[in-house]
Amino acid sequence: MTKFQGLLEMEDIKVATAGVPLLADALSDQLVALTRVDWRPAVPGSQAALDRVMADVRRTSANSLALTRMLATGAQLVDVRQASEALNLETRTFLHAGPPLTWENASGPMRGALIGGVIFEGYADNPEAAEKLLASGGIKWEPCHHRNAVGPMAGVVTPSMWMFELLDPSTGNHSWCSLNEGLGKVLRYGAYSDDVIVRLQWMTEVLGPLLKTAVKRRNASAAGPVDVKAILSQMIQMGDEGHNRNRAGTLMLIRDLLPDMIESGASTTDLATATRFIGGNDHFFLNLAMPACKLQTMAARDIPGSSVVTVMARNGTDFGIQVSGTGDKWFTAPADTPVGLFLGSYTEADANPDIGDSAIAETAGIGGFSMAAAPAIVRFVGGSVPDALAATRRMYEITVGENQSFGIPVLEFRGAPTGIDVTRVIRTGILPQINTGMAGRLAGIGQVGAGLVNPPMACFEGAITGLAEASPQVG
Amino acid sequence: MSEIHVETRSGAYRDSVSLLEVSRAVAQTPGVQDAIVAMGTPLNLDLMRELGFVIDAPSANDLIIAIRAINKSQIEAALAAMANEFDAIDRRARASSGGGEIASARSVGRAHDANLALISVPGSGAFAEAVDALESGQSVMLFSDNVPVWQEILLKDLASSLDLLVMGPDCGTAVINGVGLGFANVVTPGPIGIVAASGTGAQHVMCLLDQAGVGVTNCVGVGGRDLSSSVQGRSTISALNALSEDRRTKAIVLVSKPPAPEVAQMIRKHASTLTKPVIFALLGQGLPDLTSATEDILNTIGTPVPKWKSWGHAPLKKHPGFLRGLYSGGTVCDEAMVIASRELGPIYSNIPLNPSWHHDPFSSSRENTFIDFGDDAMTVGRAHPMIDPTLRIERLRKESVDPECGVIIMDVVLGHGADPNPAASLAPAIKETISAHGIPVVIALIGATGDPQGLERQADLLSEAGAYVTVSNAAAIRKAISLIELSEAS
Numbered sequence: 001m002t003k004f005q006g007l008l009e010m011e012d013i014k015v016a017t018a019g020v021p022l023l024a025d026a027l028s029d030q031l032v033a034l035t036r037v038d039w040r041p042a043v044p045g046s047q048a049a050l051d052r053v054m055a056d057v058r059r060t061s062a063n064s065l066a067l068t069r070m071l072a073t074g075a076q077l078v079d080v081r082q083a084s085e086a087l088n089l090e091t092r093t094f095l096h097a098g099p100p101l102t103w104e105n106a107s108g109p110m111r112g113a114l115i116g117g118v119i120f121e122g123y124a125d126n127p128e129a130a131e132k133l134l135a136s137g138g139i140k141w142e143p144c145h146h147r148n149a150v151g152p153m154a155g156v157v158t159p160s161m162w163m164f165e166l167l168d169p170s171t172g173n174h175s176w177c178s179l180n181e182g183l184g185k186v187l188r189y190g191a192y193s194d195d196v197i198v199r200l201q202w203m204t205e206v207l208g209p210l211l212k213t214a215v216k217r218r219n220a221s222a223a224g225p226v227d228v229k230a231i232l233s234q235m236i237q238m239g240d241e242g243h244n245r246n247r248a249g250t251l252m253l254i255r256d257l258l259p260d261m262i263e264s265g266a267s268t269t270d271l272a273t274a275t276r277f278i279g280g281n282d283h284f285f286l287n288l289a290m291p292a293c294k295l296q297t298m299a300a301r302d303i304p305g306s307s308v309v310t311v312m313a314r315n316g317t318d319f320g321i322q323v324s325g326t327g328d329k330w331f332t333a334p335a336d337t338p339v340g341l342f343l344g345s346y347t348e349a350d351a352n353p354d355i356g357d358s359a360i361a362e363t364a365g366i367g368g369f370s371m372a373a374a375p376a377i378v379r380f381v382g383g384s385v386p387d388a389l390a391a392t393r394r395m396y397e398i399t400v401g402e403n404q405s406f407g408i409p410v411l412e413f414r415g416a417p418t419g420i421d422v423t424r425v426i427r428t429g430i431l432p433q434i435n436t437g438m439a440g441r442l443a444g445i446g447q448v449g450a451g452l453v454n455p456p457m458a459c460f461e462g463a464i465t466g467l468a469e470a471s472p473q474v475g
Numbered sequence: 476m477s478e479i480h481v482e483t484r485s486g487a488y489r490d491s492v493s494l495l496e497v498s499r500a501v502a503q504t505p506g507v508q509d510a511i512v513a514m515g516t517p518l519n520l521d522l523m524r525e526l527g528f529v530i531d532a533p534s535a536n537d538l539i540i541a542i543r544a545i546n547k548s549q550i551e552a553a554l555a556a557m558a559n560e561f562d563a564i565d566r567r568a569r570a571s572s573g574g575g576e577i578a579s580a581r582s583v584g585r586a587h588d589a590n591l592a593l594i595s596v597p598g599s600g601a602f603a604e605a606v607d608a609l610e611s612g613q614s615v616m617l618f619s620d621n622v623p624v625w626q627e628i629l630l631k632d633l634a635s636s637l638d639l640l641v642m643g644p645d646c647g648t649a650v651i652n653g654v655g656l657g658f659a660n661v662v663t664p665g666p667i668g669i670v671a672a673s674g675t676g677a678q679h680v681m682c683l684l685d686q687a688g689v690g691v692t693n694c695v696g697v698g699g700r701d702l703s704s705s706v707q708g709r710s711t712i713s714a715l716n717a718l719s720e721d722r723r724t725k726a727i728v729l730v731s732k733p734p735a736p737e738v739a740q741m742i743r744k745h746a747s748t749l750t751k752p753v754i755f756a757l758l759g760q761g762l763p764d765l766t767s768a769t770e771d772i773l774n775t776i777g778t779p780v781p782k783w784k785s786w787g788h789a790p791l792k793k794h795p796g797f798l799r800g801l802y803s804g805g806t807v808c809d810e811a812m813v814i815a816s817r818e819l820g821p822i823y824s825n826i827p828l829n830p831s832w833h834h835d836p837f838s839s840s841r842e843n844t845f846i847d848f849g850d851d852a853m854t855v856g857r858a859h860p861m862i863d864p865t866l867r868i869e870r871l872r873k874e875s876v877d878p879e880c881g882v883i884i885m886d887v888v889l890g891h892g893a894d895p896n897p898a899a900s901l902a903p904a905i906k907e908t909i910s911a912h913g914i915p916v917v918i919a920l921i922g923a924t925g926d927p928q929g930l931e932r933q934a935d936l937l938s939e940a941g942a943y944v945t946v947s948n949a950a951a952i953r954k955a956i957s958l959i960e961l962s963e964a965s
Contacts, residue, residue, distance in 0.1 A: 002639070002640075002713075002716075002717060003590075003612065004614045004634075004717055005716075005717040005720055005721065007590055007591060007651060008651065008652055008693050009721055009722060011652075013590065013651055013652055013654045014588050014589045014590050014591070015591050015592070015593050015654070015656075016580070016586030016589035016591070016593070016608070016613060017592075018592070018593075018594050018595070018596050018604050019593075019595030019596040020618070022858075022892065023593055023595050023618065023656075023657060023892055024593070026655065026657075026659075026892045027593070027656070029891065029927070030654060030655060032654050033588070035579075035589055036579060037581065037583050037586060038578070038580065038581050039582070039583075039596050039600070041599075041600055042603065047599050047600065047603075050603055051602050051603060051626065054602060054603045054606045054607075055602075055606070055629055057633075060610055071486045071487070071488065072485055074536055169534070170485075170486070372573055385575075386574075386575040386576075389572065389574070390575055390576070390578060393572070393575075393578065394578065396585065397580070397585055403488075404487075404490065404493075407490050410574075411568055411571045411573050412567050412570075412571040413490060413492075413493065413568060414565075414569065423603070427581075427604075427607075428581040428582060430581065474629065
């Protein structure tokens with residue numbers, strides 16, 4: 001018996017209506033179980049491309065494969081290495097957040113971070129010389145994502161920087177992220193003053209090697225590598241959302257690594273400084289959450305016909321996305337400026353457009369997508385608790401599935417909304433919700449606030465066209 | 476002996492509390508001796524091994540299902556109980572608002588409990604929504620029109636691959652398991668299953684059957700293009716199969732305009748393989764009208780044909796001039812034109828029987844003119860005439876002062892989705908047409924006794940206004956023709 005035939009004689013009819021209210025009213029009059037859908041027309045100008053993608057017979061199975069692969073990924077902290085070694089980052093080659101960009105169109109904080117990188121590497125000894133070197137093509141740079149790395153805010157990675165190295169046992173993929181520098185005036189927000197450079201030098205000389213030894217000891221122990229995904233699962237139940245709040249995650253990381261740090265042979269002074277540094281920075285775990293999310297979304301890459309987003313990233317000028325079915329093609333548009341709360345006397349006028357690879361969190365279903373799990377962060381980004389619940393629930397409209405590993409307590413442990421589907425964004429007009437930090441507009445300022453932001457719809461309009469072009473011809 | 480079921484699902488993480496609930500439900504299934512549904516952590520694996528289960532190379536990220544029961548059917552029951560419990564957990568989570576308000580779903584695919592989608596969005600957005608519905612396990616009634624034929628074919632093929640059905644596009648009427656969708660009459664359950672490529676045609680047949688005391692199991696719409704040579708009866712075949720398997724259906728009626736000849740042949744051939752009689756009620760030149768087709772159905776199932784009801788308080792006087800038809804239902808308009816053209820020759824219309832008889836519905840009538848106010852071109856930016864009578868009443872007033880207008884025929888369609896009291900707005904204009912201008916008005920009243928508007932009440936209002944009212948469109952058009960006074964000029 002077919003499902004339709006079952007409808008004719010056995011099942012209770014439960015109807016979903018989209019369109020003319022009168023037809024739904026006629027069903028209510030008959031006391032039929034009814035869900036009235038709040039349907040709206042697709043994003044203007046995208047209907048033809050949307051229809052071609054909807055008609056692509058590969059889409060459903062491709063998207064469900066993308067979801068299965070994402071849900072199956074793990075994330076283990078397997079090493080801490082310098083970028084020159086881990087990523088084969090050549091001398092005078094940098095990585096940065098977001099889609100590709102040139103010096104000319106780089107924003108203030110991006111320029112600031114690149115300048116800081118040049119000084120840190122010793123390629124120049126003052127900002128003016130650094131700027132000249134950068135503007136004249138003396139340094140090459142490319143997106144972190146091009147090397148399976150991710151970088152928060154400006155995301156500038158230079159060859160000497162130490163990187164967390166994560167492994168997904170389900171695919172064998174690796175991903176990388178730098179060590180978090182803390183809050184305030186830091187390189188990732190475009191600050192390059194002496195204290196920033198001094199901190200980076202300490203991280204290179206002391207923190208990186210210490211963490212490497214601890215991680216290696218931990219890997220060799222009976223406990224095995226630190227399970228970053230397991231920490232993510234737990235922190236979602238402890239009030240973190242993994243993007244703007246990483247407090248529980250940071251504490252759990254210390255819990256997992258501390259014994260091996262103590263036994264690493266480092267001096268008690270270095271140990272105390274390192275643990276004070278990590279413990280004093282609630283965002284330390286962000287740089288592990290991000291590569292874990294990168295491993296998850298990487299697993300969904302390059303599936304022909306899949307409309308699932310695999311990258312959302314910003315370089316401070318443009319917002320860029322990548323989609324499974326279109327491989328490593330970037331769909332970019334000018335980035336919006338976040339809306340939220342400002343530190344000190346900073347105002348909206350001081351804020352730079354959206355920046356950073358950290359939207360990989362939302363691409364993987366945490367951060368803004370799981371905001372309902374983090375009521376404590378909601379006010380910081382300028383919202384209310386009901387807003388957070390509504391935002392998370394809204395994200396289920398544009399995602400292909402739910403990740404039971406990230407159960408949201410207040411929603412009866414419903415799995416995080418996972419796998420942004422370009423077709424659903426175009427159909428509903430609902431944009432992904434991102435929680436983010438705000439960088440100062442000018443080079444050297446640092447963080448000015450935190451808030452909420454959405455990708456520009458134009459990225460998704462580009463993506464639906466790209467998917468349509470890659471779909472088999474029909475009709 | 477006992478049966479053992481061990482299954483590993485990779486990447487299917489569930490939290491341990493949910494899994495305890497699920498394990499309990501599985502363990503409580505009769506005949507189950509041991510059951511563990513858990514993630515493959517070392518602790519859980521030890522538990523399973525202690526119970527004698529053999530687990531191959533698991534990882535902590537694998538969901539492992541281990542059940543021991545007396546026989547296979549109990550294992551299956553336990554697995555079904557497990558699926559139910561997972562489903563119950565998911566439902567609870569989806570229904571949870573966390574205390575906030577739950578916003579409406581924004582697409583039919585996110586109406587998780589639905590098994591049928593009624594889509595009436597503008598045609599350009601219909602395809603995406605219908606694909607979503609099908610992919611979410613919902614059959615679709617696609618009320619929307621202006622859906623390209625390639626999309627219709629794709630939707631119907633997708634439906635067929637998923638054991639679902641697409642009714643439409645441009646499907647106005649369906650009754651599924653007693654639920655009226657779109658424009659549908661309230662008919663009693665009974666032995667007849669209807670497959671309809673024509674909405675008002677199906678409504679007319681249903682209502683006449685209702686008058687004869689014969690009910691309907693289901694009326695499955697397929698959309699006006701289903702029997703064309705491009706769509707090849709894709710939904711018609713599925714609908715015939717489903718009704719043929721339906722226990723309560725004793726005979727099937729196919730209501731349609733004449734299909735493409737090769738499709739008709741294919742459908743007839745397929746119908747002959749079914750276990751139930753299929754009666755064809757096809758409309759068109761040289762074919763029986765819907766009233767005769769309904770009489771055939773009644774004869775086939777051995778039910779006496781009743782005298783079709785009519786109402787007329789005052790006998791109408793003949794009047795010279797041309798016949799004017801103001802219809803809201805395309806199929807009944809077509810049927811009336813077929814009958815009238817036999818007697819009167821060319822009938823000008825926006826849905827002409829013959830392309831050379833085409834007439835712009837917005838210009839004044841030419842000789843014998845019939846307008847289908849429900850035609851796509853006339854409903855752009857306004858509601859269907861079954862809902863909004865304004866345009867038809869305007870035209871009625873215009874016809875009544877046209878010196879060439881002899882007799883007017885209209886349909887009034889009742890049922891769910893239609894104007895809650897159509898006679899109330901029509902009656903004053905009808906009364907004026909008859910009393911002030913002497914032009915007789917005949918009404919084909921398409922309704923069932925149970926319709927919310929009240930069949931008798933509507934008939935009374937219309938006949939009190941002076942109209943001749945009948946439940947048979949064929950009888951109505953014959954009456955209208957008989958009221959034309961033949962003058963020497965014509």
